[in-house]
Amino acid sequence: MHNIYEISPSIYWIGGSDRRLERFENMFPLPNGVAYNSYLILDEKTAVLDTVDSSISALYLENITHALNGRSLDYLIINHMEPDHCANIEEIVRRYPNVKLVGNQKTFQLMRQYYSLDMSSNYYEVKEGNELSLGSHTLRFYFAPMVHWPEVMFTYETSKGILFSADAFGSFGAFAGNLFADEVEYDSYYLDEARRYYTNIVGRYGPQVQAIMKKLAGLKITMICSLHGLIWRGENISYILDKYDLWSRYVPEKKGVVLAYASMYGNTENVMNSLAIKLAKRGIKDMRMYDVSKTHPSYIISDVFKYSNVVFGSPTYNMHLYFMMDSLLRELAVLGIKNRNVTLLGNHSWSSAALKGMTEIVESMKEMTLVGTPIDIKSTLKPENEHELDAIADAIAESLKE
Numbered sequence: 548m549h550n551i552y553e554i555s556p557s558i559y560w561i562g563g564s565d566r567r568l569e570r571f572e573n574m575f576p577l578p579n580g581v582a583y584n585s586y587l588i589l590d591e592k593t594a595v596l597d598t599v600d601s602s603i604s605a606l607y608l609e610n611i612t613h614a615l616n617g618r619s620l621d622y623l624i625i626n627h628m629e630p631d632h633c634a635n636i637e638e639i640v641r642r643y644p645n646v647k648l649v650g651n652q653k654t655f656q657l658m659r660q661y662y663s664l665d666m667s668s669n670y671y672e673v674k675e676g677n678e679l680s681l682g683s684h685t686l687r688f689y690f691a692p693m694v695h696w697p698e699v700m701f702t703y704e705t706s707k708g709i710l711f712s713a714d715a716f717g718s719f720g721a722f723a724g725n726l727f728a729d730e731v732e733y734d735s736y737y738l739d740e741a742r743r744y745y746t747n748i749v750g751r752y753g754p755q756v757q758a759i760m761k762k763l764a765g766l767k768i769t770m771i772c773s774l775h776g777l778i779w780r781g782e783n784i785s786y787i788l789d790k791y792d793l794w795s796r797y798v799p800e801k802k803g804v805v806l807a808y809a810s811m812y813g814n815t816e817n818v819m820n821s822l823a824i825k826l827a828k829r830g831i832k833d834m835r836m837y838d839v840s841k842t843h844p845s846y847i848i849s850d851v852f853k854y855s856n857v858v859f860g861s862p863t864y865n866m867h868l869y870f871m872m873d874s875l876l877r878e879l880a881v882l883g884i885k886n887r888n889v890t891l892l893g894n895h896s897w898s899s900a901a902l903k904g905m906t907e908i909v910e911s912m913k914e915m916t917l918v919g920t921p922i923d924i925k926s927t928l929k930p931e932n933e934h935e936l937d938a939i940a941d942a943i944a945e946s947l948k949e
């Protein structure tokens with residue numbers, strides 16, 4: 548049974564949700580599922596903007612058939628060639644052989660790589676700023692290279708001011724009926740998942756996000772339609788633009804402390820608990836603490852983007868930094884996180900490597916300020932070391948005042 552929604556006169560949401568998929572990109576847990584958005588414009592010409600993941604193809608194709616109501620499809624706009632959005636291109640070409648596939652040179656390069664069916668006679672190549680008239684609606688194309696992938700473009704519908712923004716401004720989380728961000732309690736239910744999506748999926752490409760936001764700065768935007776998650780409209784748009792501005796400039800949203808530790812037998816965990824209590828006694832509120840072996844790194848990464856300070860603690864393992872901590876730090880480095888206050892705590896019993904390993908990775912990152920003199924515990928925290936931990940707590944508390 549089809550399931551569509553008219554989001555603006557003659558413009559329809561024709562996507563769907565997947566609540567079964569365990570991990571997005573086979574990596575990121577999806578406790579609340581994920582939505583795949585696609586849109587259709589009915590005018591003198593008909594146009595679909597992007598397709599969806601193969602998991603919901605049956606529903607999706609039924610949605611298109613129903614929305615077109617016997618008309619043919621003239622254009623398929625391809626803003627993003629990632630498989631979770633382009634899985635249905637071939638099938639659409641089979642069903643609507645005259646459809647024009649609208650993309651840029653990089654879109655078609657990827658299309659040739661992904662598909663064996665030769666669809667080159669359907670290609671309709673656009674350049675930055677080109678316009679395509681559908682009748683009363685006109686689509687203008689803005690290239691957004693590396694706002695996730697190199698071929699990404701945004702499509703702006705000029706008569707109504709609707710921006711189709713590919714993966715940007717998207718989120719994890721399936722729909723529960725409401726499609727608009729202003730229809731839900733966004734802060735309490737969606738924001739953390741939107742941040743986790745941005746930081747882990749697009750986080751590395753902050754400069755490119757800044758570039759497209761500058762390019763679009765003068766446009767009158769009344770609605771933002773992303774490929775995942777809720778639709779933004781009206782005054783609410785500035786809320787998500789402000790968040791994107793902070794996230795893409797790697798500016799913390801909040802002064803506060805995230806503590807992330809690795810621990811096999813509880814000794815490093817004990818050091819982190821001692822430090823957290825010392826911080827609480829110094830008036831620091833709303834801290835977050837994670838065991839890197841327990842909590843999926845995407846949640847920790849999301850909070851490292853949110854908060855100003857982070858404390859990493861890890862034991863040495865086989866003359867190396869404990870692997871889960873090593874992996875978390877390397878992922879943060881690849882995502883290009885910068886401009887954070889970092890405190891390091893090592894632990895070892897005979898030959899130390901963890902503290903050195905953490906220091907090397909953090910020093911390879913940009914604009915990281917080391918706060919407090921790192922300590923390298925020998926197996927367990929002893930009362931005679933406590934003054935060192937007190938000094939670290941003082942330094943963190945001081946850095947939060949700045």
Ligand SMILES: Cc1cc2nc3c(=O)[nH]c(=O)nc-3n(C[C@H](O)[C@H](O)[C@H](O)COP(=O)(O)O)c2cc1C
Nearest residue numbers: 810811812813814815862865866895896897898926
């Ligand atoms: C499998 C294993 C390998 C270890 N390798 C090293 C090592 O190479 N060098 C060292 O100094 N300590 C090593 N240790 C000791 C731990 O770093 C030490 O026990 C530490 O206190 C563990 O902290 P935790 O209780 O938080 O897990 C190893 C411990 C284990 C269990």
